Amino acid sequence: MNRLAIKSLALAMAWAMPGLAMAQSTPIDVLNRFTDSGSQREVARAIGTLCPAGNRLSARLQQDCNSLVGAAFGNDASVRSAISRITPDNVRVAVDRGQLLRRSQNRAARGAAIGAGKFPGGGMALGENWISSDGYSYASAGESFGDWGFYATLEFNRSERDASLNQDGFDGDGQSLTLGLDHRFDGGWVFGGSVLFGSSDVDFTAGSGDQEIDERGFNLHASWAGATGWYADSLLSFGQRETDQTRLIGYTLGSGNSSVGVNQSYSADYDSDTRLIAVTLGRRFDQGSWSFDPYAMLESLQADVDAYDEIASSPDAAGAGWAVRVAEQEESFTRGTLGVRASWVLSGDNGVFLPFIDLGFVNVLNSDEADAFVRYTGDRSDAVGQQRLNFAMRADGEDDSYGRVAIGISAQFAEGRSGFVRYAQHFGEARYSVREFQLGGRFEF
Numbered sequence: 001m002n003r004l005a006i007k008s009l010a011l012a013m014a015w016a017m018p019g020l021a022m023a024q025s026t027p028i029d030v031l032n033r034f035t036d037s038g039s040q041r042e043v044a045r046a047i048g049t050l051c052p053a054g055n056r057l058s059a060r061l062q063q064d065c066n067s068l069v070g071a072a073f074g075n076d077a078s079v080r081s082a083i084s085r086i087t088p089d090n091v092r093v094a095v096d097r098g099q100l101l102r103r104s105q106n107r108a109a110r111g112a113a114i115g116a117g118k119f120p121g122g123g124m125a126l127g128e129n130w131i132s133s134d135g136y137s138y139a140s141a142g143e144s145f146g147d148w149g150f151y152a153t154l155e156f157n158r159s160e161r162d163a164s165l166n167q168d169g170f171d172g173d174g175q176s177l178t179l180g181l182d183h184r185f186d187g188g189w190v191f192g193g194s195v196l197f198g199s200s201d202v203d204f205t206a207g208s209g210d211q212e213i214d215e216r217g218f219n220l221h222a223s224w225a226g227a228t229g230w231y232a233d234s235l236l237s238f239g240q241r242e243t244d245q246t247r248l249i250g251y252t253l254g255s256g257n258s259s260v261g262v263n264q265s266y267s268a269d270y271d272s273d274t275r276l277i278a279v280t281l282g283r284r285f286d287q288g289s290w291s292f293d294p295y296a297m298l299e300s301l302q303a304d305v306d307a308y309d310e311i312a313s314s315p316d317a318a319g320a321g322w323a324v325r326v327a328e329q330e331e332s333f334t335r336g337t338l339g340v341r342a343s344w345v346l347s348g349d350n351g352v353f354l355p356f357i358d359l360g361f362v363n364v365l366n367s368d369e370a371d372a373f374v375r376y377t378g379d380r381s382d383a384v385g386q387q388r389l390n391f392a393m394r395a396d397g398e399d400d401s402y403g404r405v406a407i408g409i410s411a412q413f414a415e416g417r418s419g420f421v422r423y424a425q426h427f428g429e430a431r432y433s434v435r436e437f438q439l440g441g442r443f444e445f
Contacts, residue, residue, distance in 0.1 A: 026048060027048035027052055027069050027072070027073075028045055028048030029048075030069070030072045030073055031044035031047060031069065031079070032044050034072060034080040037089075037166045038165070038166050038392075038394040039089050039166040039167075039393045039394045040083050040087050042391040042392050042393070042394070045391060049389060050379065050381075050389055051065035051066065051069050055384050056380055057378055057379060058321065058378035058380055060315070060316070060320050061321030061322075061376055061379070062378075063321065064318060064319060064320070064321035067260045068082060068086075071253040071254060074254075078254075082251040082253060085249040085251050086322045088326075088374055088393060089166060090168035090170070090209060090247060091324075091372045091393050092372045092393060093167075093170055093202065093211065094243065094270070094272060095272075095303055095305055095329045095331040096161065146416060146444040147183055148181070148183055148184075148444065148445050149181070149444045150179075150442070150443050150444075151180045151181075151440060151441065151442040151443075152178065152179050152441055153177070153178040153180075153438060153440035154177055154178075154440065155175065155177075155178075155436060156173075156175050156436070156438075157173070157174050157435065157436040158173050158174075158433075159171075159172045159434045159435075160172070161431050161432055165396055166395070167394075167396050168204050168205050169205035169431075170203060172202040172203075173200065173201050174198060174199065174200035175199060176196055176198030177197050177198070178440075179194060179195055180193065180195075180219070181193060181194070182221070187224075188225040188226060189223070189224050190222070190224075191220075191221075191222050191223075192221055192222075193218070194218075195217065195218055196215065196216065196219070198215040199214050199215065200215065207248065208248055209247040209248045210245070211244065211246075212243070212244045213241050213242070214241065215240070216239070216240050217237060217238065218237070218238050219238075220235070220236045221233065222234050229284040229286070230282075231281075232279070232280065232282075233278075234279045234280075235277070236277055237274075237276040237277075237278070238273070238276075240272070241271065241272045242269070242270075243270055243271070244269055246265055247265070247310065248264070248265050249263075249264050249319060249322065250262060250263045250264070260318055263317075264312055264313060264314060264317065264319040264320060265313035266310035266322075266323050266324075268309065268310045268311070269308065270305065270307070271305075271306050272303060272305040273303070273304050274301060275302045275303075276300070276301045277299070278297065278298065279297070281296050282296070289344050289345040290342065290345075291342070291344070291345075291354075292342050294340045295337075295339055295340070296339075297339070298334070298337075299333075299334065300333070301332065301333050301334075302330075302331075303332070304328070304329075305329040305330075305331075306328060307325065307327050308325070308326055309323070309324075310323040310324055321378045323377045323378070324375065324376055324377060325375050325376075326372060326374050327372070327374065327375075329370075330368075330370070331370070332366075332368045333364060333366065333368070335362055335363060335364045335365055336363050336365055337360045337361065337362045337404075338360065338361050339359055339360030340358075340360075341357065343355065343356035343357075343410075350414075351411050351413040351414070353409060353411045354411070354412075355407075355408070355409045356406075356408055356410065357406070358406040358424075359403070359404075359405050360403065361403055362402055363400060363401050364400040367397075369395045369397065369398070370395060371392040371395050372392065373390045373391070374391060375388050375391070398429075398432075399428075399429050399430050401428070402426055402428045402429035402432075403427045403429075404425070404426050404427070405424065405425065405427065406422055407423055408420055408421050416443060417444075418441065418442045419440060420441075422437070423435075423437050423438075424436045424438075
């Protein structure tokens with residue numbers, strides 16, 4: 001009789017012995033006593049269902065299950081930490097609402113912030129001020145620029161999410177470069193496109209893993225400005241991300257010579273796609289050297305994340321059985337923003353400078369924040385004619401309303417050259433902290 005069979009037999013006897021304190025409890029019941037969240041209880045359900053079967057799991061996963069369930073029946077306090085660590089509660093970072101919407105919105109802002117010959121005002125609205133010769137300019141009356149414009153924007157951002165009941169927290173740092181081209185037509189119309197190249201590093205809470213993300217995007221934007229100050233902006237954006245992810249776990253069950261130590265790293269590579277449609281309607285009011293720009297913006301985003309398998313760093317060592325397969329994830333969001341921008345004119349010897357402030361109030365109108373479904377890669381239930389067991393990583397709802405503020409300065413120089421710097425951050429959003437810094441330039445020809 002091999003060691004695995006002996007351990008399984010001993011574990012079965014322990015479950016069946018009526019003299020034990022927890023003999024009348026099922027493995028699921030006993031494991032649940034060491035859980036603190038819905039996601040952890042899903043893990044307990046999966047382990048408590050699969051482990052006693054004895055023929056549905058790989059040898060490695062069976063051993064890891066036996067160790068954990070045996071420790072739980074022995075009332076080992078370290079089981080609580082073990083369950084917390086093996087729960088893959090960071091799998092939803094790939095579809096985190098705050099991350100996706102921030103990235104997509106910023107892609108829109110970068111793609112068109114100084115597109116269409118406008119100064120940036122933040123968000124999706126492409127600007128307060130036309131730099132043209134049609135009356136919407138602070139440039140001299142006789143100055144004119146080309147119909148074509150090339151622009152570039154560089155961005156640095158940082159986002160943080162506190163851990164919640166079912167989801168891991170993270171810290172993320174990113175940077176990106178956007179290059180764009182547009183053309184101005186009669187009647188106040190501008191059409192253009194841009195490409196984006198970016199990267200991000202995301203660290204999970206308490207050293208539980210990380211992500212390295214490479215991002216590419218393509219944007220199409222159209223704008224119109226009327227003679228009375230009304231304007232409309234629209235954007236269609238496509239993005240693709242390649243993610244290299246690492247999940248780390250470490251725990252010890254028992255003590256002394258009978259202890260079981262786990263120190264594993266699980267790696268995964270996967271792709272994701274995003275699609276964003278956004279429209280903005282606003283009107284600019286001029287009062288002397290001041291300009292006020294109330295606006296309304298509507299954004300709709302769809303994200304698709306490919307399924308992926310984790311690979312244990314030490315496949316023959318304890319804990320390798322906890323590697324999971326994450327099913328394909330789909331998320332969709334719709335949000336509206338009501339905001340107002342204010343800017344004022346400072347004339348200099350070398351150009352015109354416009355400091356601005358942008359205040360927006362955001363409301364998520366529709367959100368499909370679904371649970372993420374996973375299964376153990378060592379689940380071999382199909383080999384014995386049974387269905388593999390999927391279990392859910394629960395989604396915690398996020399705030400539907402929060403604010404966003406941005407400050408910066410734009411500048412118009414001779415020969416159709418312009419530029420800007422901008423800093424923005426969110427406020428009033430539980431668990432999230434988002435900060436962004438952008439700078440860009442434009443040349444018309």
